[in-house]
Amino acid sequence: MDQALASLSIVMPLDGRQSETARAIQRGALRYLAARGLVGVPEFSLASGRRADIAAIDGRGEVWVVEIKSSVTDFRTDRKWADYRLHCDRLFFAVGPDFPVEILPEDAGVMVADQFGAGLVREAPRHPMPGVTRRAVTLRLARTAAGRLMGLMDPDGVRGIEL
Structure with missing residues:
Protein backbone atom coordinates (compact mmCIF):
# COMPACT_ATOMS: atom_id res chain seq x y z
CA MET A 1 0.00 0.00 0.00
CA ASP A 2 1.24 3.48 -0.83
CA GLN A 3 2.62 5.13 2.33
CA ALA A 4 0.84 8.43 1.63
CA LEU A 5 -2.48 6.63 1.23
CA ALA A 6 -1.93 4.58 4.40
CA SER A 7 -1.46 7.74 6.47
CA LEU A 8 -4.44 9.54 4.91
CA SER A 9 -6.93 10.70 7.51
CA ILE A 10 -10.34 11.64 6.16
CA VAL A 11 -12.84 13.52 8.30
CA MET A 12 -16.48 14.03 7.33
CA PRO A 13 -17.64 17.64 7.43
CA LEU A 14 -20.22 18.47 10.10
CA ASP A 15 -23.86 18.47 9.09
CA GLY A 16 -25.04 21.99 9.91
CA ARG A 17 -28.62 20.84 10.57
CA GLN A 18 -27.77 19.06 13.82
CA SER A 19 -27.52 20.50 17.29
CA GLU A 20 -24.42 19.87 19.38
CA THR A 21 -26.49 17.44 21.49
CA ALA A 22 -27.62 15.48 18.41
CA ARG A 23 -24.01 15.29 17.13
CA ALA A 24 -22.85 13.91 20.48
CA ILE A 25 -25.62 11.29 20.48
CA GLN A 26 -24.79 10.39 16.86
CA ARG A 27 -21.11 9.90 17.68
CA GLY A 28 -21.87 7.70 20.69
CA ALA A 29 -24.44 5.66 18.76
CA LEU A 30 -22.00 5.10 15.89
CA ARG A 31 -19.38 3.92 18.37
CA TYR A 32 -21.90 1.55 19.94
CA LEU A 33 -22.83 0.15 16.53
CA ALA A 34 -19.17 -0.38 15.63
CA ALA A 35 -18.60 -2.24 18.91
CA ARG A 36 -21.47 -4.58 17.93
CA GLY A 37 -20.00 -5.19 14.47
CA LEU A 38 -22.20 -2.82 12.45
CA VAL A 39 -21.06 -0.04 10.17
CA GLY A 40 -23.24 3.06 10.00
CA VAL A 41 -24.01 5.77 7.51
CA PRO A 42 -25.26 9.00 9.11
CA GLU A 43 -27.91 11.13 7.40
CA PHE A 44 -28.96 8.29 5.09
CA SER A 45 -31.59 9.04 2.44
CA LEU A 46 -34.18 6.30 2.13
CA ALA A 47 -36.03 5.40 -1.08
CA SER A 48 -39.15 6.99 0.44
CA GLY A 49 -37.42 10.37 0.48
CA ARG A 50 -37.10 10.34 4.26
CA ARG A 51 -33.70 10.76 5.88
CA ALA A 52 -32.66 8.35 8.64
CA ASP A 53 -30.28 9.75 11.23
CA LEU A 86 -40.13 -0.35 6.01
CA HIS A 87 -36.39 0.19 5.40
CA CYS A 88 -34.80 -1.80 8.23
CA ASP A 89 -34.84 -5.01 10.22
CA ARG A 90 -34.61 -3.22 13.56
CA LEU A 91 -35.54 0.32 14.60
CA PHE A 92 -33.85 2.09 17.52
CA PHE A 93 -34.05 5.44 19.21
CA ALA A 94 -30.82 7.00 20.47
CA VAL A 95 -31.27 9.61 23.16
CA GLY A 96 -29.15 11.53 25.63
CA PRO A 97 -28.65 10.51 29.28
CA ASP A 98 -31.34 12.89 30.59
CA PHE A 99 -34.06 11.80 28.15
CA PRO A 100 -37.12 10.11 29.76
CA VAL A 101 -36.92 6.79 27.88
CA GLU A 102 -40.32 5.67 29.19
CA ILE A 103 -42.05 7.93 26.62
CA LEU A 104 -40.47 6.09 23.68
CA PRO A 105 -42.53 3.41 21.88
CA GLU A 106 -42.23 -0.11 23.31
CA ASP A 107 -41.85 -1.64 19.85
CA ALA A 108 -38.51 0.07 19.18
CA GLY A 109 -35.08 -0.40 20.69
CA VAL A 110 -33.53 2.29 22.88
CA MET A 111 -29.93 3.29 23.40
CA VAL A 112 -28.70 6.09 25.63
CA ALA A 113 -25.70 7.85 24.17
CA ASP A 114 -23.26 10.66 24.68
CA GLN A 115 -20.18 11.67 22.72
CA PHE A 116 -18.14 8.79 24.15
CA GLY A 117 -20.43 5.83 23.52
CA ALA A 118 -23.83 4.34 24.18
CA GLY A 119 -25.55 1.70 26.23
CA LEU A 120 -28.48 -0.45 25.24
CA VAL A 121 -31.59 0.12 27.35
CA ARG A 122 -33.92 -2.02 25.25
CA GLU A 123 -33.24 -4.34 22.32
CA ALA A 124 -35.27 -3.67 19.18
CA PRO A 125 -37.63 -6.36 17.97
CA ARG A 126 -36.64 -7.89 14.64
CA HIS A 127 -39.01 -7.36 11.73
CA PRO A 128 -37.20 -8.72 8.65
CA MET A 129 -37.51 -6.78 5.43
CA PRO A 130 -38.69 -8.55 2.27
CA GLY A 131 -35.79 -9.69 0.07
CA VAL A 132 -36.39 -7.11 -2.66
CA THR A 133 -36.40 -4.29 -0.06
CA ARG A 134 -33.24 -5.66 1.59
CA ARG A 135 -31.43 -5.69 -1.74
CA ALA A 136 -32.48 -2.13 -2.52
CA VAL A 137 -31.52 -0.80 0.95
CA THR A 138 -28.19 -2.65 0.92
CA LEU A 139 -27.33 -1.32 -2.53
CA ARG A 140 -28.29 2.22 -1.48
CA LEU A 141 -26.15 1.91 1.68
CA ALA A 142 -23.14 0.69 -0.30
CA ARG A 143 -23.44 3.40 -2.95
CA THR A 144 -23.96 6.14 -0.37
CA ALA A 145 -20.96 5.09 1.73
CA ALA A 146 -18.68 4.62 -1.28
CA GLY A 147 -19.85 7.86 -2.86
CA ARG A 148 -19.18 9.83 0.31
CA LEU A 149 -15.69 8.37 0.58
CA MET A 150 -15.01 9.17 -3.08
CA GLY A 151 -16.36 12.68 -2.55
CA LEU A 152 -14.00 13.27 0.37
CA MET A 153 -11.03 12.01 -1.60
CA ASP A 154 -11.95 13.75 -4.87
CA PRO A 155 -14.99 16.08 -4.72
CA ASP A 156 -14.91 16.69 -8.48
CA GLY A 157 -14.84 12.96 -9.19
CA VAL A 158 -18.40 12.29 -7.98
CA ARG A 159 -20.14 15.18 -9.68
CA GLY A 160 -23.30 14.05 -11.36
CA ILE A 161 -23.52 10.73 -9.52
CA GLU A 162 -26.75 10.24 -7.62
CA LEU A 163 -25.99 9.19 -4.06
Whole structure:
Protein backbone atom coordinates (compact mmCIF):
# COMPACT_ATOMS: atom_id res chain seq x y z
CA MET A 1 0.00 0.00 0.00
CA ASP A 2 1.24 3.48 -0.83
CA GLN A 3 2.62 5.13 2.33
CA ALA A 4 0.84 8.43 1.63
CA LEU A 5 -2.48 6.63 1.23
CA ALA A 6 -1.93 4.58 4.40
CA SER A 7 -1.46 7.74 6.47
CA LEU A 8 -4.44 9.54 4.91
CA SER A 9 -6.93 10.70 7.51
CA ILE A 10 -10.34 11.64 6.16
CA VAL A 11 -12.84 13.52 8.30
CA MET A 12 -16.48 14.03 7.33
CA PRO A 13 -17.64 17.64 7.43
CA LEU A 14 -20.22 18.47 10.10
CA ASP A 15 -23.86 18.47 9.09
CA GLY A 16 -25.04 21.99 9.91
CA ARG A 17 -28.62 20.84 10.57
CA GLN A 18 -27.77 19.06 13.82
CA SER A 19 -27.52 20.50 17.29
CA GLU A 20 -24.42 19.87 19.38
CA THR A 21 -26.49 17.44 21.49
CA ALA A 22 -27.62 15.48 18.41
CA ARG A 23 -24.01 15.29 17.13
CA ALA A 24 -22.85 13.91 20.48
CA ILE A 25 -25.62 11.29 20.48
CA GLN A 26 -24.79 10.39 16.86
CA ARG A 27 -21.11 9.90 17.68
CA GLY A 28 -21.87 7.70 20.69
CA ALA A 29 -24.44 5.66 18.76
CA LEU A 30 -22.00 5.10 15.89
CA ARG A 31 -19.38 3.92 18.37
CA TYR A 32 -21.90 1.55 19.94
CA LEU A 33 -22.83 0.15 16.53
CA ALA A 34 -19.17 -0.38 15.63
CA ALA A 35 -18.60 -2.24 18.91
CA ARG A 36 -21.47 -4.58 17.93
CA GLY A 37 -20.00 -5.19 14.47
CA LEU A 38 -22.20 -2.82 12.45
CA VAL A 39 -21.06 -0.04 10.17
CA GLY A 40 -23.24 3.06 10.00
CA VAL A 41 -24.01 5.77 7.51
CA PRO A 42 -25.26 9.00 9.11
CA GLU A 43 -27.91 11.13 7.40
CA PHE A 44 -28.96 8.29 5.09
CA SER A 45 -31.59 9.04 2.44
CA LEU A 46 -34.18 6.30 2.13
CA ALA A 47 -36.03 5.40 -1.08
CA SER A 48 -39.15 6.99 0.44
CA GLY A 49 -37.42 10.37 0.48
CA ARG A 50 -37.10 10.34 4.26
CA ARG A 51 -33.70 10.76 5.88
CA ALA A 52 -32.66 8.35 8.64
CA ASP A 53 -30.28 9.75 11.23
CA ILE A 54 -28.20 6.55 11.01
CA ALA A 55 -28.59 3.45 8.87
CA ALA A 56 -26.27 0.59 9.74
CA ILE A 57 -25.59 -2.91 8.46
CA ASP A 58 -23.96 -5.91 10.07
CA GLY A 59 -21.87 -8.67 8.48
CA ARG A 60 -24.96 -10.81 7.81
CA GLY A 61 -26.81 -8.00 6.05
CA GLU A 62 -29.20 -7.06 8.87
CA VAL A 63 -30.07 -3.37 8.63
CA TRP A 64 -30.74 -1.13 11.61
CA VAL A 65 -32.09 2.41 11.56
CA VAL A 66 -31.28 4.64 14.52
CA GLU A 67 -33.45 7.71 15.05
CA ILE A 68 -31.77 10.35 17.20
CA LYS A 69 -33.95 12.38 19.54
CA SER A 70 -32.14 15.23 21.24
CA SER A 71 -35.12 16.38 23.32
CA VAL A 72 -38.66 15.50 24.30
CA THR A 73 -39.91 18.26 22.00
CA ASP A 74 -37.95 16.73 19.11
CA PHE A 75 -39.63 13.36 19.78
CA ARG A 76 -43.14 14.74 20.17
CA THR A 77 -43.04 16.91 17.05
CA ASP A 78 -41.44 14.38 14.69
CA ARG A 79 -43.50 11.31 13.80
CA LYS A 80 -41.88 10.37 10.50
CA TRP A 81 -39.76 7.73 12.24
CA ALA A 82 -42.67 5.27 11.93
CA ASP A 83 -41.98 5.16 8.16
CA TYR A 84 -38.42 3.94 8.79
CA ARG A 85 -39.63 0.44 9.70
CA LEU A 86 -40.13 -0.35 6.01
CA HIS A 87 -36.39 0.19 5.40
CA CYS A 88 -34.80 -1.80 8.23
CA ASP A 89 -34.84 -5.01 10.22
CA ARG A 90 -34.61 -3.22 13.56
CA LEU A 91 -35.54 0.32 14.60
CA PHE A 92 -33.85 2.09 17.52
CA PHE A 93 -34.05 5.44 19.21
CA ALA A 94 -30.82 7.00 20.47
CA VAL A 95 -31.27 9.61 23.16
CA GLY A 96 -29.15 11.53 25.63
CA PRO A 97 -28.65 10.51 29.28
CA ASP A 98 -31.34 12.89 30.59
CA PHE A 99 -34.06 11.80 28.15
CA PRO A 100 -37.12 10.11 29.76
CA VAL A 101 -36.92 6.79 27.88
CA GLU A 102 -40.32 5.67 29.19
CA ILE A 103 -42.05 7.93 26.62
CA LEU A 104 -40.47 6.09 23.68
CA PRO A 105 -42.53 3.41 21.88
CA GLU A 106 -42.23 -0.11 23.31
CA ASP A 107 -41.85 -1.64 19.85
CA ALA A 108 -38.51 0.07 19.18
CA GLY A 109 -35.08 -0.40 20.69
CA VAL A 110 -33.53 2.29 22.88
CA MET A 111 -29.93 3.29 23.40
CA VAL A 112 -28.70 6.09 25.63
CA ALA A 113 -25.70 7.85 24.17
CA ASP A 114 -23.26 10.66 24.68
CA GLN A 115 -20.18 11.67 22.72
CA PHE A 116 -18.14 8.79 24.15
CA GLY A 117 -20.43 5.83 23.52
CA ALA A 118 -23.83 4.34 24.18
CA GLY A 119 -25.55 1.70 26.23
CA LEU A 120 -28.48 -0.45 25.24
CA VAL A 121 -31.59 0.12 27.35
CA ARG A 122 -33.92 -2.02 25.25
CA GLU A 123 -33.24 -4.34 22.32
CA ALA A 124 -35.27 -3.67 19.18
CA PRO A 125 -37.63 -6.36 17.97
CA ARG A 126 -36.64 -7.89 14.64
CA HIS A 127 -39.01 -7.36 11.73
CA PRO A 128 -37.20 -8.72 8.65
CA MET A 129 -37.51 -6.78 5.43
CA PRO A 130 -38.69 -8.55 2.27
CA GLY A 131 -35.79 -9.69 0.07
CA VAL A 132 -36.39 -7.11 -2.66
CA THR A 133 -36.40 -4.29 -0.06
CA ARG A 134 -33.24 -5.66 1.59
CA ARG A 135 -31.43 -5.69 -1.74
CA ALA A 136 -32.48 -2.13 -2.52
CA VAL A 137 -31.52 -0.80 0.95
CA THR A 138 -28.19 -2.65 0.92
CA LEU A 139 -27.33 -1.32 -2.53
CA ARG A 140 -28.29 2.22 -1.48
CA LEU A 141 -26.15 1.91 1.68
CA ALA A 142 -23.14 0.69 -0.30
CA ARG A 143 -23.44 3.40 -2.95
CA THR A 144 -23.96 6.14 -0.37
CA ALA A 145 -20.96 5.09 1.73
CA ALA A 146 -18.68 4.62 -1.28
CA GLY A 147 -19.85 7.86 -2.86
CA ARG A 148 -19.18 9.83 0.31
CA LEU A 149 -15.69 8.37 0.58
CA MET A 150 -15.01 9.17 -3.08
CA GLY A 151 -16.36 12.68 -2.55
CA LEU A 152 -14.00 13.27 0.37
CA MET A 153 -11.03 12.01 -1.60
CA ASP A 154 -11.95 13.75 -4.87
CA PRO A 155 -14.99 16.08 -4.72
CA ASP A 156 -14.91 16.69 -8.48
CA GLY A 157 -14.84 12.96 -9.19
CA VAL A 158 -18.40 12.29 -7.98
CA ARG A 159 -20.14 15.18 -9.68
CA GLY A 160 -23.30 14.05 -11.36
CA ILE A 161 -23.52 10.73 -9.52
CA GLU A 162 -26.75 10.24 -7.62
CA LEU A 163 -25.99 9.19 -4.06
